[in-house]
Amino acid sequence: MGGWLKVAGLGPGDDALITPEVSAALADATDVVGYVPYVERVAPRPGLTRHGSDNREEIRRAEQALQLAATGHRVVVVSSGDPGVFAMAAALFEALEASEPAWRALDIQVLPGISAMLAASARVGAPLGHDFCCINLSDNLKPWALIEKRLRLAAEADFAMAFYNPRSRARPEGFERALEVLREACGPERLIVFARAVSTPEESLRVTTLGEAQPDMADMRTLVMVGSSHTRLIQRHAGGAERQSTPWVYTPRSVSGAGS
Amino acid sequence: MGGWLKVAGLGPGDDALITPEVSAALADATDVVGYVPYVERVAPRPGLTRHGSDNREEIRRAEQALQLAATGHRVVVVSSGDPGVFAMAAALFEALEASEPAWRALDIQVLPGISAMLAASARVGAPLGHDFCCINLSDNLKPWALIEKRLRLAAEADFAMAFYNPRSRARPEGFERALEVLREACGPERLIVFARAVSTPEESLRVTTLGEAQPDMADMRTLVMVGSSHTRLIQRHAGGAERQSTPWVYTPRSVSGAGS
Numbered sequence: 365m366g367g368w369l370k371v372a373g374l375g376p377g378d379d380a381l382i383t384p385e386v387s388a389a390l391a392d393a394t395d396v397v398g399y400v401p402y403v404e405r406v407a408p409r410p411g412l413t414r415h416g417s418d419n420r421e422e423i424r425r426a427e428q429a430l431q432l433a434a435t436g437h438r439v440v441v442v443s444s445g446d447p448g449v450f451a452m453a454a455a456l457f458e459a460l461e462a463s464e465p466a467w468r469a470l471d472i473q474v475l476p477g478i479s480a481m482l483a484a485s486a487r488v489g490a491p492l493g494h495d496f497c498c499i500n501l502s503d504n505l506k507p508w509a510l511i512e513k514r515l516r517l518a519a520e521a522d523f524a525m526a527f528y529n530p531r532s533r534a535r536p537e538g539f540e541r542a543l544e545v546l547r548e549a550c551g552p553e554r555l556i557v558f559a560r561a562v563s564t565p566e567e568s569l570r571v572t573t574l575g576e577a578q579p580d581m582a583d584m585r586t587l588v589m590v591g592s593s594h595t596r597l598i599q600r601h602a603g604g605a606e607r608q609s610t611p612w613v614y615t616p617r618s619v620s621g622a623g624s
Numbered sequence: 625m626g627g628w629l630k631v632a633g634l635g636p637g638d639d640a641l642i643t644p645e646v647s648a649a650l651a652d653a654t655d656v657v658g659y660v661p662y663v664e665r666v667a668p669r670p671g672l673t674r675h676g677s678d679n680r681e682e683i684r685r686a687e688q689a690l691q692l693a694a695t696g697h698r699v700v701v702v703s704s705g706d707p708g709v710f711a712m713a714a715a716l717f718e719a720l721e722a723s724e725p726a727w728r729a730l731d732i733q734v735l736p737g738i739s740a741m742l743a744a745s746a747r748v749g750a751p752l753g754h755d756f757c758c759i760n761l762s763d764n765l766k767p768w769a770l771i772e773k774r775l776r777l778a779a780e781a782d783f784a785m786a787f788y789n790p791r792s793r794a795r796p797e798g799f800e801r802a803l804e805v806l807r808e809a810c811g812p813e814r815l816i817v818f819a820r821a822v823s824t825p826e827e828s829l830r831v832t833t834l835g836e837a838q839p840d841m842a843d844m845r846t847l848v849m850v851g852s853s854h855t856r857l858i859q860r861h862a863g864g865a866e867r868q869s870t871p872w873v874y875t876p877r878s879v880s881g882a883g884s
Contacts, residue, residue, distance in 0.1 A: 474745075
């Protein structure tokens with residue numbers, strides 16, 4: 365039958381951040397399946413059918429991809445960033461587990477991509493250079509109380525933190541509450557980074573403290589990072605590009621701040 | 625003067641996982657600086673000097689790279705995986721902060737790479753598909769008590785977990801103790817994944833439970849992942865390749881396990 369299914373990460377936006385592995389899969393595919401703006405990142409060509417679907421259609425999209433692969437198509441399910449971090453890979457396996465057992469013999473692979481977290485971290489320095497955690501702040505699929513519990517435990521563990529989906533238009537109050545919890549747990553001097561649309565033309569970066577942070581500094585395209593108690597700033601000397609004026613933010617490898 | 629310094633991630637081993645951004649930087653470099661086995665992944669060519677150094681030489685290596693860039697060289701500092709995750713980016717900024725202020729005007733960029741964590745996660749499915757944390761289990765640069773505290777808090781937060789540097793030859797007892805802490809906090813049925821040297825010819829995968837896990841299943845080339853309480857297995861139907869016999873491991877997007 366010859367069909368296969370690859371769940372692939374397109375990275376944060378810049379084509380120079382798409383791995384050759386993913387590019388090769390796209391070049392060999394008969395079908396690309398995904399959320400409309402991600403599918404549109406794949407150039408049309410003869411022999412390729414692009415199936416764009418709405419957000420929050422993840423399970424139906426995954427079933428469609430499995431069905432296509434089961435009937436001999438070569439299918440790439442595209443995610444932004446990395447497919448394994450709050451993206452399509454988990455949805456695909458949820459659909460696979462709930463579907464007909466024969467599909468478990470399909471040739472399925474997950475192809476990693478540059479996650480928004482790694483791209484944002486690179487842009488400002490190395491804020492995740494020591495132990496860290498990664499939390500989806502959307503309460504679509506989990507109770508808000510669990511998010512708050514995780515924020516408090518992450519602060520107690522002194523992790524650096526990366527937050528996905530910080531602020532939806534439908535529930536902007538969630539992020540305001542998250543900032544309050546973090547200020548209480550980490551203090552107003554703790555560093556926070558707002559990295560929006562990294563590697564796209566709309567990229568913007570802002571480095572501030574929890575005391576100065578405002579909820580409207582984030583939207584759904586923003587990756588937010590909060591430092592550990594050891595995370596530090598380095599002011600850059602004046603340079604030409606706008607990016608140069610944002611200070612570097614990094615978390616030393618050692619808890620004492622001492623080098624090796 | 626025209627010098628620059630890029631701290632670049634070479635990914636977990638397979639050249640198909642190196643981003644075009646990193647390949648372009650390597651093609652334009654005059655000097656590559658890094659730990660010997662990573663520098664050897666960059667093919668020699670006329671006009672390129674490769675500076676290999678020992679492990680645990682991170683700060684001296686970073687100073688060397690800054691010095692070269694300050695004198696007009698185009699320098700790539702290479703890391704395995706992603707440079708921002710327990711790799712050279714943090715060391716570079718430690719050295720920058722401790723060095724002469726003029727170096728802060730240098731053109732420095734961090735280029736992200738596919739981290740071992742993302743590559744290992746993709747190989748077995750989507751174990752990091754929900755909130756997770758990432759901990760370096762080496763106690764070279766932090767006290768063991770802090771590692772243990774973070775393990776207990778991560779278990780209480782019900783994070784999936786990714787562990788770097790699980791087991792050194794010098795201190796193998798650390799990982800044994802980590803497994804004890806995790807068994808106590810998460811119970812013997814909790815899933816654990818040992819992903820060794822993913823994307824290299826030495827790749828091996830093992831999926832088991834904390835109750836069955838043995839310390840010698842990990843070495844310093846192994847990325848270890850422990851599921852949250854919601855992480856699940858899907859047995860694959862018999863396939864040809866050895867990889868096909870490892871079950872899929874994934875963490876659903878929802879805490880209740882329900883799809884969207």
